[in-house]
Amino acid sequence: MDFLRPASWEEALAAKAEHPTAVPIAGGTDVMVEINFDHRRPEYLLDLNRIGELREWEVGADTVRLGASVPYTQIMENLRAELPGLALASHTVASPQIRNRGGVGGNLGTASPAGDAHPALLAADCEVEAESVRGSRLIPIDAFYTGVKRNALAPDELIRAVHIKKADGPQQYSKVGTRNAMVIAVCAFGIALHPETRTVRTGIGSAAPTPIRAKAAEEFLNAALEEGGFWDSRKIITPSVAKQFAELASGAANPIDDVRGTASYRRHAVGIMARRTLGWTWESYRGTGRSSTEGVA
């Protein structure tokens, strides 16, 4: 195994072009586990740790350009207002040590359905900035996940950053695991209210071959909120609407039975999380609830 250590982004792109099978490594919290367990023997490891800009972020007018290697700890500490859903998701990632190393670029690169960041990214809406020696492009998150642990990147492309829409309303994130900390998701759910566009977006993790949005649930809720004039009146959402939303979210899941949980439990839990997180975000939007990041240390 060769260890490639580019000193700059340009060198990294050149290396990836020359060795398309090279596996990029930043925090190493996914890649090293796979190597240690002998699940993976890449020909080349492409170390991105010398490229400082990958650990930087910029807060723009509408989006946050989040470098691929910004560790979860930084997101929790510095981007809670702009990216509340992702900050909540970051809290659930493994242990403090792992959160100090791991970042969103790794979650996207691995594209495991169990990656903690995905539901928050789907709900917030974002674009993945992918680049190769051929040029740069922005891949909408909805088109990014293409299969089990597969994504839309070309073999010569690297993830440079993620452009995430700044929160224009409350966001929430919930994850079920069978331990109260440091656990891989049995399933997860993210939700973001977008009052500017009068839409709601969602994300579901670990309950389908890829991270997905609960589109039918979103469409139903968007229509119900619009028809009922909820965005303006900020009325309490009727329980029947919340229930229908939860059922549609549950129906969007396409999970499997595995050692972490059964498919039927996952479908059930996605529905419960959808109902609860909708309640929390809507209460927050109404201004009667507590802040969208309540309750987290």
Add this chain to the structure above:
Amino acid sequence: MGSTRTTGAPTKITQGSQTKGGIGESTLRPDGTLKVTGEFAYSSDMWHEDMLWGQTLRSTVAHAEIVSIDTSEALAQAGVYAVLTYDDLPAEMKNYGLEIQDTPVLAHGKVRHHGEPVALVAADHPETARRAAAKIKIEYRELPLITDEASATASDAVLVHEGRDDHHIGHVPHPNIVHRQPIIRGDAAEAAKKADVVVKGEYTFGMQDQAFLGPESGLAVPAEDGGVDLYVATQWLHSDLGQIAPVLGLPEDKVRMTLSGVGGAFGGREDISMQIHACLLALRTGKPVKIVYNRFESFFGHVHRHPAKLYYEHGATKDGKLTHMKCKIVLDGGAYASASPAVVGNASSLSVGPYVIEDVDIEAIALYTNNPPCGAMRGFGAVQACFAYEAQMDKLAAKLGLDPVEFRQLNAMEQGTLLPTGQVVDSPAPVAEILRRVKARPLPPERQWESSEGADVRQLPGGLSNTTHGEGVVRGVGYAVGIKNVGFSEGFDDYSTAKVRMEVVGGEPVATVHTAMAEVGQGGVTVHAQIARTELGVTQVTIHPADTQVGSAGSSSASRQTYVTGGAVKNSCELVREKVLEIGRRKFGTYHPAWATAELLLEGGKVVTDGGEVLGDLVDVLAGESVEVEAEWRHRPTEPFDLRTGQGNGHVQYSFAAHRAVVEVDTELGLVKVIELAVAQDVGKALNPLSVLGQIQGGTTQGLGVAVMEEIIVDPKTAKVRNPSFTDYLIPTILDTPTIPVDVLELADEHAPYGLRGIGEAPTLSSTPAVLAAIRNATGLELNRTPVRPEHLTGT
């Protein structure tokens, strides 16, 4: 008020009462700081000039004939020094085992479980060894799987072990049953007629892993005399030695073992893991060989807690008196016997729990299957039984409309109770009292997660995963109590040896304690130093590294080490003290009449009378001399259980703990947060109160683990382990660990050294059923299986 003044004779002192750092004090453990700061040298940290790395190749299937093994490609790889299979074993003896030698050092023609060792590689780099092992080609022809009682005991069942000749085969109903122990007392069928209520239950206990943090590892160094020096993390050096030497074809004195840093054990190091393999490779290559399992291999490298099916029937009268109990306990022992026979004895003899029931019909068996081998783990058969009988107690109380604690107290055993085995409990058994104490504690406040800033999710089910802010959360409270035997039972010669030396070093009297006790984290080395200070009146105590140059100390298991090896250290110290006093009398007897007439003690480095008068300095007494004693020490003997009736004085001592669990359950998501686990336990005498607290809290947490998360999942279709990693075998984090208030009772057992009671296991027993009872209380569900998973709580 005026002060009181005592006049007359000076207060009589007893041995050690004036010496600092003796028993009863919370002296700090010598390895504590090193472990917390990461500087402690574990067995996996050892290194030797010119050493090789050993790698084990394990079976990828659970039950198969080995058609062929081709090692040529592995041998051809650069850096490989040796590849060994069954054909390379040097001695006539090719098997080992704790009681039954049924475990092949390397598979012979057949593998019986997933992960069984088939071949060994030694290479100059661990990665080279791993790659070479992957190049060994094994052709398997798969055999039908034995995975449960039905498949094991079918009349046409494939035999896991053909041609058994062990001493249990004569009394088991099927060759796929390792051992069977019935206990019959009174007439359960007749007594059942007096019952106003009868409760039947079927319970399932999942396979728990010891999950010690330091994986199996050790270093074997070949010696010039043809022998081998083995440095290893184990629980019982001499038991290992007795199994290692025969398969190496060496006399025991050519295999010299030294304990290296042990990273936890909990029963998982009672069996041999890499010991023999490292020695074989070292002797074959003439080079030191180190073997370290990674976490994945560790899950295949040691036995687990027996999963069990338990079938119980209890009856009681309207006024709450138990009438009878019938039970059948089926333990899955997996492919090799390990400690299964003794686990059966425990499960059977403790199946009634800490209750008085005169009419019982009990049967416990362990199966041979193609599942992973199971053996010793903290609680050892008593854990599974406690889970079931405590569920039964709650069901009976509910049916009778009685409070579950009062119902238990009404039937609680006490000192003098006759057990189903015919043995009389002859030391304190404060079962009703420990239940009273946990119940009397104030409950933690309701909705304890609420704060001025909203819900503190860390205090709620789901924790930081943010699944509830109080929605769906219901509190439950549950109680349980258990009984565990202390020490090895059923007639086993359960002795320990201690060598104690006293001499002057650097102008100070120093005691050296040398035992073969495995310090696995229990704090034995701390306690040995305390005992030596108390018995010899010195402050300086050196603990010699544990090795086989001294006699056996027995196993660091069965809650026995403080009792038995502690007892041996006390005994040897007393013998040393007598010799020291003899020297003193010889040297200085003529200077003071008290040398001949008074009872003499060693205190603060001096010889004193029991009145406190100083007769001389130990430095002077021991000038130019040293005293050394090596002696074996035994607790009272036990008897085997009768194979038909289960009668016999089988156990040495009993240990009791009670728990009250308070849980919050998210009833919609099926997630659990244990808020508090209050414990009361009788420890006889706390030799080191801080260590006692640590043992009780640790045992309680391990019991919590198997209540809500810990389980090795074996695929019933393939008998393969599905979750051999800490990613998917979950153990409690600190966010899963509740407040654990501990109430320690010290009711002396007059038969035991200092009145102490073995404590390590009892808290593991009652913790699990208390948590289950609390979850049942919160949800109203029956929950006859542990661990509880979200699916069970949500019906999905």
